[in-house]
Amino acid sequence: MKYMATYDMMETMRNTNQWLGATAKSMAAFPVFATIPNPALQWLGAWGEVTERSFERMVAKPDWGLDSFTCEDGRDHLIKVETVVERPFGDLIHFDVQGRETMKRRILLVAPMSGHYATLLRSTVKSLISDAEVYVTDWHNARDIPVSEGKFDIEDYTLYLVDFMRELGPDTHVIAVCQPAPLTLAATAYLAEQDPSAQPKSLTLIGGPIDPSASPTDVTDFGHSVTMGHLEETAIQRVGFKYKGVGRKVYPGLLQLTSFMSMNAERHMTAFNDQIMRASKGESSDHDQHNRFYDEYLAVMDMPAEFYLSTVERIFKEGEIAKNEFVVAGQKVDIGKITTVAVKTVEGANDDISAPGQCVAALNLCTGLPDSKKANHLEPGAGHYGIFAGKSWRNNIRPLVLEFIDANSAAPAKAKPAAKKTTGKKAAAK
Known part of the structure; x- marks a missing residue:
């Protein structure tokens, strides 16, 4: 049960941060605050916007986005x-x-x-x-x-x-x-x-x-440095009660993401701080460079x-x-x-x-x-x-x-479907 409890605890932390971001974003958007312009409120709303989006993406499967x-x-x-x-x-x-x-x-x-x-x-x-x-x-x-x-x-x-x-x-x-x-x-x-x-x-x-x-x-x-016993004890968890795979042993996506981020922690921290400042100035957009990259990077899956x-x-x-x-x-x-x-x-x-x-x-x-x-x-x-x-x-x-x-094809790449295959093969390009 401890492995399942750990998995659910990580999901609870993710969910809580998403909720905090949404709450900050909503609170800063109250119309009454427009009568008292305050840079701190603008920053709070921007922080909430970036935080909610980031933690929400962690459990969403991205769309291919290839329509035509x-x-x-x-x-x-x-x-x-x-x-x-x-x-x-x-x-x-x-x-x-x-x-x-x-x-x-x-x-x-x-x-x-x-x-x-x-x-x-x-x-x-x-x-x-x-x-x-x-x-x-x-x-x-x-x-x-x-x-x-x-x-x-x-x-x-x-x-x-x-x-x-x-x-x-x-x-x-x-x-x-x-x-x-x-x-x-x-x-x-x-x-x-x-x-x-x-x-x-x-x-x-x-x-x-x-x-x-x-x-x-x-x-x-x-x-080479980690033992298999240590790896299984520290990296493997059981899926919690929220998902269809409840009880399955996995290497959780959220744990993987922590490892990914820690490899370049300073760069990621700078990127998020810069995005919060852009959002507070109204310079961010739904599909700007930061969001395009992190919408994909933060979307992780369990192995x-x-x-x-x-x-x-x-x-x-x-x-x-x-x-x-x-x-x-x-x-x-x-x-x-x-x-x-x-x-x-x-x-x-x-x-x-x-x-x-x-x-x-x-x-x-x-x-x-x-x-x-x-x-x-x-x-x-x-x-x-x-x-x-x-x-x-x-x-x-x-x-x-x-x-x-x-x-190394049996037929020309742009030949029509009805064209018959040729028997000759060219050597691989070296």
Whole structure:
């Protein structure tokens, strides 16, 4: 019960702060106070506005916000988010541009399950929709999944990816961002041995911890310094009575958010103080830069305890992927079995979460893949976020990834759906 009580206590604190913010905002807005102009009241109202919004976002799932897209015909086409595969812990969704001819490029974007929703990749999805049919792994918040659905660890995650790849078929190009990179590599190797006809055409790994020990960071140091018993005792809680997943063991989103914020506490404090001052002067807006960023950043989700603990133990501590010793459902996965799927790695020179060297290690593990199907890119001056959603992604990395995809496609990227596939394949761009 103590773990459940702790979870409910954290939710109570969040709820209380949201209420305090709403109360301050309402009180400062009383018409009678307009007769006595006072900067302190304006500041109180601004504090309430920012505080209420911030704590409210912590339990809200952000919307994709992708309503329409202007195609080459000059018309706006509505975007419909369709669920292709529905599963208890995550769905495979498709961004269907209504009325547009089906694009030849088919991209599966594997989103992280690391505390934020898949909507963290909104800008990445938006940048790819113009050139491809985009599919995304939309992971669910563990607090909303009943205990009756069972466990979900990194082996289950890998098998989900296997099922999603099978569903989309062999003419798919997979892009894995950050945390899922090692498990996506394992899922591809699993298919190479168990169901070769379902393998994707290419695999792009962006800023993922394939070999965390190759270039240590604060994240990898934490994984090695803490014991599993201590981690389970301090980080794992049971979902409280408010949600459908009551009783499920999770790594709570609010606890994760505390860790995220503490890494750059001074910067976040400055950002919120500045926003309060802008709000007090009437210079803030609903969708200004601060709100756009923090509406997404503060929206966190609970992770299944089994997934979090097995990730720390098997990926970071034991390095099972790095040592090519990963096992899924009793079957050893040999990454060397990948012989036809082109593999590209992307790293940021200034990435302080998955430092350069961690992701490119995947190429050395692909011992059965010819060099002509291996590629890597190190983006100068780019941090972790920039390599999949920032300026570096938009201006440089995205064009390179699309070029890599086209070089390993069975048909031209812009061919009509009725066009027959060609048999020739180009070498991967290096």
